[in-house]
Amino acid sequence: MVGGGQLARMTHEAGIPFGIRFKLLSDTPQDSAAQVVGDVVVGDYRDLETLRAFARGCDVITFDHEHVPTEHLRALEADGIPVRPGPDALVHAQDKGVMRAKLDAIGVPCPRHRIVADPEDVTAFAAEGDGFPVVLKTVRGGYDGKGVWVVDSAEEAAEPFRAGVAVLAEEKVDFVRELAANVVRSPHGQAVAYPVVESRQVNGVCDTVIAPAPGLAEDLALKAEEMALNIAKELGVVGHLAVELFQTRDGRILVNELAMRPHNSGHWSMDGAITSQFANHVRAVLDLPLGDPRPRAKWTVMVNVLGGDYPDMYSAYLHCMARDPQLKIHMYGKDVKPGRKVGHVNTYGDDLDDVLERARHAAGYLRGTITE
């Protein structure tokens, strides 16, 4: 696996029962996954020779993130190393312009959008629809709210163009909530769909995920699952695909973003599903039959643990474990910095209010925003 973040850490954890050998390419020996994996190569994934040396002796390569240059992936494939997901699929998670063009071509509903050339072009884009505000995104390099701007005028639209990367303009969707449809697809074309979840963001960062999405009409849930399975098939995805969705006020579902790796909106599955997203990603990448994605509990809630003002979470950790012996804490081994994702908690049960309260309390207590 290329990339030493928490997704690689949790993929290694999920891979241990399969009896496989897991090899990691990590930026530093201190990265989240590098702390727990046996076979670690420290190096820069942007350097082709480093990647090539790492890949030698691997049966298959997969990724913790989408930043490996497409041409490097093609070079690995030319060397005879299977890359899953492959470059032709992964480019749709790397480049929002390519993603939108493909989704348009296969008839998947998206927010109104087009590539814009300059701030005047943004004004023209706004005028073609309901006017400002308009959402601007650099087509490459954004994540967790970075590389995304909501602008109210041509004057405000100058900054996104400064990076020299193509800029995508999108209508600001009038959504009631965000959903995510997570699916996993194997090289055989076998695919499984996790229940559609509700994803709540705070400051552009995923905060809470509820599985399944409360009150979601069955036909809309089915439509979202089918849409995600169809995208996985049409784009040739192998492994995990997260489709982030807007549920609009007028009852439509529009695709916001794609991620081709285990995803924050699927972390609930570690304790809430028969087979976790990480285990199914491993199974897909290795072309093993996929596991059952169905939930084990009526409700599962995930809340991210962000760093607070105190670097030492130990006493909060004790408190949370003692307060709730059913709480599932997943820490990433990262230094605590304010606002940094350092872990997540999962809770599950029959009563959604109770499950939500337990997860929020634990995450808030660990961050230091709840003190009783």
Place this chain on the structure above:
Amino acid sequence: MVGGGQLARMTHEAGIPFGIRFKLLSDTPQDSAAQVVGDVVVGDYRDLETLRAFARGCDVITFDHEHVPTEHLRALEADGIPVRPGPDALVHAQDKGVMRAKLDAIGVPCPRHRIVADPEDVTAFAAEGDGFPVVLKTVRGGYDGKGVWVVDSAEEAAEPFRAGVAVLAEEKVDFVRELAANVVRSPHGQAVAYPVVESRQVNGVCDTVIAPAPGLAEDLALKAEEMALNIAKELGVVGHLAVELFQTRDGRILVNELAMRPHNSGHWSMDGAITSQFANHVRAVLDLPLGDPRPRAKWTVMVNVLGGDYPDMYSAYLHCMARDPQLKIHMYGKDVKPGRKVGHVNTYGDDLDDVLERARHAAGYLRGTITE
């Protein structure tokens, strides 16, 4: 953790979410746990200086097996390294003579037993009770049926005395089945009890575990749990304690063996309990509040996967995963040898017959004893 077997492998897996650093002392770099742990020291646990060097910088030491010499553990403690379980507790899992004497002293029912000096003394022991057969055990060094003999006469009783280790004679208990009571205790004295399970042995090796034990009367289950909690307390156990039990034809429960580490009879908890035995062992050893030990499913069944005649299980692996997408396979990364424990499978659900059939089929298919 000292010892690189599958128990250490699964303890590492369970420890990853706690954000801890896990360090392993392994006999070889190929050992089951050494394949998946980042920080591995290869060395011999029987050598005190190796142990001391390994322990330097560890916050606490625990074990994958009970073979570390008691005097080495005392030396580590003298160096200021917490050892959990400590030598005074662990000796009861290392020496069956010490264990029986202690259980007698605290009033825990055991099979009739005493240390015997020679074959003639075995005849005397038999005559004190119902005669032959008599069970003979070397007080140290036995596991999985090794170091245990069932003899029908003084002539047959010669072999156990050849090792030069003290020999314990025990009545051959007329049991209807074997049970196991698994408990975990922290340095604080907090303790949790898993539901009592039924354990079925084949040729002295654990084959199948059913959680909870089917048809076990509630008062007997409670008695077994209390007995195990009491033993943990009286012996000062920190970490996981497995109490192997005989359920006799006349409705009594007698202690067969003790193990002070995660145990084969607790592997079901990885997929069947809210908190697995491995996670609770980590929590206890680190003096963290313990997790909820209750089952998540009505029935969970574990069956060990033993090696068969074919060293390559890959195609059987594919078949089992495809046949049962809910099957949980746990492989240990070991080379397949006939009769060797190389993994286990867990299944769970509401219908015991179905859950048993699925686990047995998968384990049998992987071994090669079932081919359809």
